[in-house]
Amino acid sequence: LWTPSQIVDDAVRQIRDQVGTDKVLLGLSGGVDSSVTAALLHKAIGDQLTCVFVDNGLLRLHEGDQVMDMFAKSMGVKVIRADAEDLFLDRLKGVSDPEQKRKVIGNTFIEVFDAEATRIEDVNWLAQGTIYPDVIESAAAKTGKAQVIKSHHNVGGLPETMRMKLVEPLRELFKDEVRRIGLELGLPYDMVYRHPFPGPGLGVRILGEVKKPYADILRRADAIFLEELHRADWYHKTSQAFAVFLPVKSVGVVGDGRRYEYVIALRAVETIDFMTARWAHLPYELLETVSNRIINEISGVSRVTYDVSSKPPATIEWE
Numbered sequence: 147l148w149t150p151s152q153i154v155d156d157a158v159r160q161i162r163d164q165v166g167t168d169k170v171l172l173g174l175s176g177g178v179d180s181s182v183t184a185a186l187l188h189k190a191i192g193d194q195l196t197c198v199f200v201d202n203g204l205l206r207l208h209e210g211d212q213v214m215d216m217f218a219k220s221m222g223v224k225v226i227r228a229d230a231e232d233l234f235l236d237r238l239k240g241v242s243d244p245e246q247k248r249k250v251i252g253n254t255f256i257e258v259f260d261a262e263a264t265r266i267e268d269v270n271w272l273a274q275g276t277i278y279p280d281v282i283e284s285a286a287a288k289t290g291k292a293q294v295i296k297s298h299h300n301v302g303g304l305p306e307t308m309r310m311k312l313v314e315p316l317r318e319l320f321k322d323e324v325r326r327i328g329l330e331l332g333l334p335y336d337m338v339y340r341h342p343f344p345g346p347g348l349g350v351r352i353l354g355e356v357k358k359p360y361a362d363i364l365r366r367a368d369a370i371f372l373e374e375l376h377r378a379d380w381y382h383k384t385s386q387a388f389a390v391f392l393p394v395k396s397v398g399v400v401g402d403g404r405r406y407e408y409v410i411a412l413r414a415v416e417t418i419d420f421m422t423a424r425w426a427h428l429p430y431e432l433l434e435t436v437s438n439r440i441i442n443e444i445s446g447v448s449r450v451t452y453d454v455s456s457k458p459p460a461t462i463e464w465e
């Protein structure tokens with residue numbers, strides 16, 4: 147049986163053998179797989195690695211800064227941050243169909259990533275955080291949403307970067323092994339054991355058309371929910387938890403005044419494989435705290451609901 151440190155040593159050796167003194171490009175999302183890939187490549191080849199982090203404006207509160215702080219500042223990884231919020235929001239104008247939104251976000255990602263990639267000279271390797279279950283999944287040629295997920299996570303299809311050779315150091319590892327080597331490489335526990343976050347980000351958690359003020363409200367509501375889950379020691383008892391923005395208005399009262407504002411839905415699930423899921427039976431006190439804080443602290447929200455739908459038939463995401 148291999149220990150995390152042996153897996154790391156072995157991967158480092160293989161990466162060096164494979165790429166030699168060549169330059170490598172990696173799309174860093176801040177998710178577990180790309181983060182561990184970045185840390186591993188950095189250990190193996192240092193400055194030969196350049197990461198491109200695309201900030202699509204659909205990330206969680208402070209997420210972009212956190213990614214930059216961790217990789218660029220603390221670890222000294224070369225990271226280019228592409229601030230593309232305006233472009234993504236512009237492309238999403240008038241688009242309200244979920245699959246269409248995924249397509250727009252995926253295509254815009256490719257465009258931005260590719261533009262950054264072409265500016266870096268002499269890169270001939272593209273790194274990807276493909277893990278073993280991804281290999282299996284692609285081989286099984288899934289249909290429906292799963293295929294869409296693949297389509298914009300697979301940066302191998304990028305026009306410019308298509309001519310690059312692929313380096314996939316996590317290709318033979320399962321998720322728990324990836325997490326363990328992430329810890330071995332010095333990544334913080336909270337980042338390595340973070341809930342999954344969809345590629346299209348808040349784009350599929352704002353129902354219908356995506357607008358900047360909606361995203362700003364949602365980010366704050368989501369941050370309150372996650373903060374209280376951590377505080378109550380419930381975060382790691384759930385598999386995924388997040389807030390959803392519903393662009394419908396509901397009446398409320400504050401003092402003598404009447405509010406007519408938006409609705410936030412909270413979703414928390416327990417699951418092993420994300421194919422089926424049960425809604426998490428969070429304590430009422432916790433839900434009460436989260437609801438009060440969201441309504442009191444965020445102007446623009448007058449009502450909070452909790453999603454008690456199982457998968458199937460309800461998917462984990464609302465779109």
Ligand code: XMP
Nearest residue numbers: 248291295342343344345346420461462463
């Ligand atoms: P659903 O909503 O299908 O979600 O029950 C199952 C898991 O997949 C994630 N998900 C996505 N991940 N791009 C992604 O990278 C997507 O378009 C996407 N849609 C859903 C979801 O967050 C959950 O973990």
